[in-house]
Amino acid sequence: MKPLRLILGALLLLVLTASFVPAQEPIRIGAILSVTGAASFLGEPEKNTILMLKDQINKAGGINGRPVEVIIEDSKSDETQAVLAAKKLVERDKVVAVIGPSTTGESMAVIPTMTQNKVMLISAAAGTGITLPVKERYWIFKTAQYDMSAVEAIYTTLKKKGIAKIGVITITTGYGDAGRKALHEMAPKYGITIVADERYGPKDADMTTQLTKIKAAGAQAVINWSVGPGQVVVTKNWHALKMGIPLYQSHGWGSKKNIELAGKAAEGVIAPLGRVVVWNKLPDNHVQKSLLKKFVTDYTARFKGEPGQFGAHTYDSMQMILEALKKVGPDRSKLRDYVENNLKKWPGAGGVYTMSPTDHCGLDKNAFEMVVVKNGDWMLLK
């Protein structure tokens, strides 16, 4: 009987002392990312970036002494799963804010949940519908540039080069579709005619047919809007066909992996890329340079590969939330107000943000640099 009582006593003591130690309750941030499934190329760097920033802040002592915990839910690139994840994060885990989801569809799917529960969402997807109309998207922000901005960056270059007739080839996913709509919408403003509008599936093996059609239609440039293997296959086919017209890619092109996979076919491909991809080509006095340098070097040191455009999305959302937490503390509503009103000319990895009650994205076409592939590396297009 005695030893048992002793153990019980010891346990009691342990429990008591444990509760006396000021073990700080962590601040919980949620994230819904397409870690697996069709959009996993987005979720992977986004997740890594968040993990890295979390460890960095905790190593530096957390937020006012409280550690930060990030609960990352894999949405499997599926809207139903994303909704489930949002409910779990908001109601069970009681997170202060949510980062993600990675795709427009999933973001749209979780908006009602976030709005009902009054929790800020900073999406990593580009779709305009995510933050517009702002009145109905009170709790929703995003760090991904509008597709419109990337299109404008491309069209500005085209106009400069005197190209007026283009062929468009897009992937039949939400990403490609959003790009396709933006390309059509902006074309008249820049005096550009789309002479061919082709599409392909995310797992298609050969796009020669579509490119041949574009060429036959008399296009002076090809614009491909996709992410994943498709953009490499298009590049290879474009190269093999010796089309004699330049190939432009979307901002999804910004991964060294693509140059590697396409080999010499990638030479001369032009794309509007975020500065995170070409940070070492920036002048030293650029506002984003130092933070990008640290971000990319840290990332590469910890994970193989680069964070790329998509890592930058969650880098910025995570930094915004952390900054707001430091300033106003873990209050869902105050965090939202801070992000909306206090981020002016705020340098991030994806660009320089200016948030306001009428703009919950805060980026424009200046977030992009036009970049050309040369000798297997990125070069700023002059």
Place this chain on the structure above:
Amino acid sequence: MTREHGIALLILAALVLAIPSIVTDSYVMTLMIFSGINAIAAIGLCILMGSAGQVSLGQAGFYGIGAYASSVLSQSFGLPVPACMAGAAIVSALAAVILAVPSLRLKGHYLAVATLGFGEIVYIVLNEFGPGGPSGFGDIPPLSFAGVAITEPAHVAWTVWGFLLLVLVFSLNLLNARPGRALRALHGSETACSAMGLDIVRLKIKVFVLSAVYASIAGSLYAHYVTFISPSSFSFFHSVLLLMMVVLGGITTVWGGVIGAVIITLLPETLKSFEELDVLAYGLILTLSLLFLRRGIVPIVIDKFRTSERGHA
């Protein structure tokens, strides 16, 4: 309907009524809602396969038609949600007739591929011509009845599981009456059925339509609950998922569809802790359950129960 089915239904009804007091966590509630939605579609597939012996790899097509048709009707024409769901069910039924009339000449794998082709065509059409294209569209009116919106999770759960109960009662009634017996007979011997004067083709078309209507109801509920839909939720993978639910739960009874749907819906959530390996774990669990529970969970449990009962008597 036999007494056992009646008792099971009563228990289920009691559980459904008690949902708000059992489930307080809205995340679990959401899981319940999705399970219920999947179960409605799975029951249709159960009757189609287990009773009439037809395989469909295109059930997600009807699910998608139900979701899109109902959403468009309610969003663009402002019709009340129940009317939209009924309208969507009619559209799905028509699609089912169009598919069934030529396909039912086909047997086994050929029929499977015809339904697969149908599902893919629906997916492509939604992708190309659906409102919002591949990106989908949102702001779909929420579930409502007589003008009162149903958005409270517990109320949505009641609605979904209420539909599920209705579908179950309807199905059990049907299966234990003239048409249902004919369907089960069809599974046993088509030769004998024709000698008994059964019009096999019409029966098959009707059961196909029935399964399409169930899938359509499920799709409509999904759309009005999530209020955002895109084609990716209605792809081939969802057809396979529904098939997996039915086979795992057991195709010989509609309860198999319900249990299978709940398990398949909950499984990925419980595997989250495996992180990177969750796909692998999911696949392994499916493989093992199919290997060891090949007749399906519900039939095996029922048999166990019956033998033990007999053992005691």
Place this chain on the structure above:
Amino acid sequence: MLDIRNITKVFGGLRALDDVSFSVPAQSVSALIGPNGAGKTTMMNIISGMFPPDEGSVSFNQDVISGLAPAAIARRGLSRTFQHLELFGEMTVLENVLVGRYIKSRSGFVASGLRLPSVRAEEKENRERSLDILASIGLAEKREERAANLPLGEQRILEIGRALATEPTLLLLDEPAAGLNIRETRDLGEMIVRLNADRGITILLVEHDMDLVMRISTAITVLNFGQKIASGKPSDIQRNPDVIAAYLGDEEPPC
């Protein structure tokens, strides 16, 4: 009641039936016999519409039925059993008979699903009639048994019960005694006679058991290699030299 006119059926190069004609008079117990491969089952399948004849016609109550689908023929009151049993093995004995009631009832999908009063009434009647049939064929006690679990003899009887549920005027029995022991065969014979006498059902029987055939049938047609070689009363058939020769060739003499 049933008139078979010049039926020919060719499978590949084989003439399974070659210009066969005979008729089954109303209220009779007729039998179709012949050695293995004579074309008896082929004839049964043609009469019941499982496949069409190449030439010739089948008339039932003066209407040509050859070319109709099996289900359409069944709905005209011609039911059959199968040599290789075609029961609904996973369903209960009672349910098997209830399926037979299909064409005699009308509840559709929606009415049944909603269990409307009309459905309840019809179900009740179907159940009563089916139980009557089960009682008359001696399977009432096994009504909740799975059909596949019955012994062979009872399965054959259940097939007859199921056919009866369609309320036929003509019943085709394809080797009903195959695999039955002597006692079961005797019971079967008595049952067939009773059906014929009590319910007024005309019966056409294909059977190998000559004892049974000779005892119960009123008219017999004999096939050999697809051709009709004899027809007449049992006593005439037993004495017919062609028939004896045919069966001797088959090493299975009648009686």
Place this chain on the structure above:
Amino acid sequence: MTVFLQFLFSGLTVGSVYALIGMGFNIIYNATSIINLAQGEFVVIGGLLMWFFLESCNVPFFAAIGLSILSAGLIGLIMERLTIRPLRTNDLLVMTMVTIAVSIVMRGLLMFKFGKEPYSYAAFTEGDPLVIGGAVIQLQTFWVLGITAACILGLYAFFNLTMVGKAMRACSFDPTAASLVGIPVSRMIMFSFILSAVVGAVGGAAITPISLMEYDKGPMLAVKGFCAAIMGGLGRGRGAIVGGLTIGILESMTAGYLHSGLKDAVALVILLAILFFRPAGMFGNTTMQRLKGH
């Protein structure tokens, strides 16, 4: 004309891969009547293993091909041993569902080992694309076509000239009779899995330099290959080839002359039309189908 040729070449390239997958389906179907929906994963395994041996282990080209084939065959063997053999059921539906579950396991393993990004390696022969009638063909396309042709010939020779091949054919006609004359049917089933894994893997290795390969490409490939096999009539080698090429060319022509967004839909509609008019595929023998039963 040039444009037409270009569409045709594109269709042939894609179609020959469908044909190879369709043949893989047929090999297993003939031995077991199972539709192996993990067939697409064999193709992915072929491509990714080839990359692994070539780029990661720096094995010379021919050795890499040999190793890939060997490993794929082994994976086919393991799949049969661990799932199909213990199952021993006549329930084709459960068997087919098991192949789906196995394909999920394979995807899980591939994701774990290779991650989610696409892989590629250099074409088998270096050099500029060939120009025929103004249309451009990548050299790798010839490899794909050549390998498909070699597989067709090889399989033909195997099934018609070797003892094992003849025994496998016997099993597909009538397993009971085959086992009566002393053919070990279960071993033939095992061979069929090995063979179909190898055929799939070879196709995967050949197509990767053109289309890239990633862990989750399998299901789409399986669906297309299945359609190819069905279009030609399940179980008919010749049928799968014609079916695969037909679908490939149809897709390419639709994309070229109609609209690229509709290419998959048009191919499917035509597949359905063929099925409705010839319920056992273009070369399927309806009576055979009826005799073989359900």
